[in-house]
Amino acid sequence: MPDEKVGDLLRAAVQDPSPAPVSVRCDVPGELAWWRGEAQGSLFSASTASPGSWSADQEAFRLSAFFDACRDDSDHVEALRDAVMDQFPPGVEEGLFAAVARKASPFSALAYALGPDAVLRLPGWFGDFLLDAGQVRVQLPEAEETLALTGVQRCSSVERIHAWMTGVGDDPDHDADELLDGPLRVLRHAARTGLGAAGHVRWY
Template sequence: MEALRDAVTDQFPPDGEEGLFAAMARKASPYSALAYAPGPDAVLQLPGWFGDFLLDAEQVRARLPAAEDALALTGTQRREAVERIRTWMTDLGDDPAHDADELLDGPLHVLRHAARTGQGAACHVR
């Protein structure tokens, strides 16, 4: 499985290029914080299994609406989700300065970019 993840990662665009998002932390799992933030019903709408997915362009277009429902939060829902991310990253990790807004927005940015450009998308959690 690690070899497949490495092969997929080798295909990612260079750092800073549009369509790429990476979240890292020393002790806490950013994906776990993201999954905790909107709640279980919302996270079940995200593609893949515990943050791992490999989608072709058609699958990206098909899964994007559900991902937007799960993560395109506004108002009170967004404030509560951002606070849950901060709490997770602080209490279960040691990263109180982790950018919770970026963690919430990053996956949608990647999926929207892939849909707009007719590309597939990949994600994996280590």
């Protein structure tokens, strides 16, 4: 996104007469401590009868609810998401990435795969961000460290994404590799071309 457009959106958001959103509806310290502890392991059981199929434990749905509760769905923020969405190019380009699924959020699958500390190093708040070009350059190194996974770490993350998208959702063929690579590709493109960048999570 051109830097001047990012500035326009941020200025419009600041001038919006809507009341500021109330604090997020989740117990961030409490649930984050639980996620760092009990929920760091696998929250899914692989099916022996159907290879590649996963069933979710109750803790998986608790973690999903935590991610959903941390999402700000106030009118003020939804209006900003609409304005950002209007800037998306119509075709598939190097500077665009979108992940779509039924029932389960791809961002939640990514968060489960990466773990709490890695997710908190990503730009913004649980998938929502709006950065100018300077902020992209500043935040790119941490995004690189978080998403540019290789070897056993990448294989584990891909398996956890598949488990989430199958156990919570119904998308066993979701492209887990692209879910890891797509956001980083966009941020790298923005940094290389001197652009700002935006991302958000939406339910329809």
